[in-house]
Amino acid sequence: MPKLVSDRTRPVLCPFCGAAVLRPVELEGGTWYDFAGGFCDCGAVFALDPTARNGGAAFLQTLVVVADGDMDRAMSLGEGEDYDVGYVQNYDSHQHRLDPNSFGTLYFVRLRAGGQDLSQ
C-alpha cells in the first residue's frame, strides 16, 4: 500500500545554490566511498549519513570526493578557506524528502572559486 507523503515533508535542496538535489547513489571508484552520495550542478558534492551517527565519516568521504579521491589533498583543505560546508538534516531516503521524523543528514562540500584547482 503506498504511503501518502505528508504535507510536512519538503523537497531536498542544495544549501549552496537552492537547486533540487538528486537522490544519493552509490559512488564507484574509491575504497573510501562507503556512503551514498552525489553531485550538484553548482559543483557541490554530498554524501548521505542515514543514521546521523556516522557524521564524521560521511563528511570525510565528501571531502575526499571533492579532492578527486586524494586523501592527502582532502586533509590539506581548510574549511572557510578552500571549501564551504552545508548540512541538510531530517532527510528521509525512502521518500527522498525532508521529513521532521527522519534523522538522515546530507553533508555538502563545495570548493571555493579561486581555491586549489584539484582537477589537474
Ligand SMILES: [Zn+2]
Ligand atoms: Zn548546488
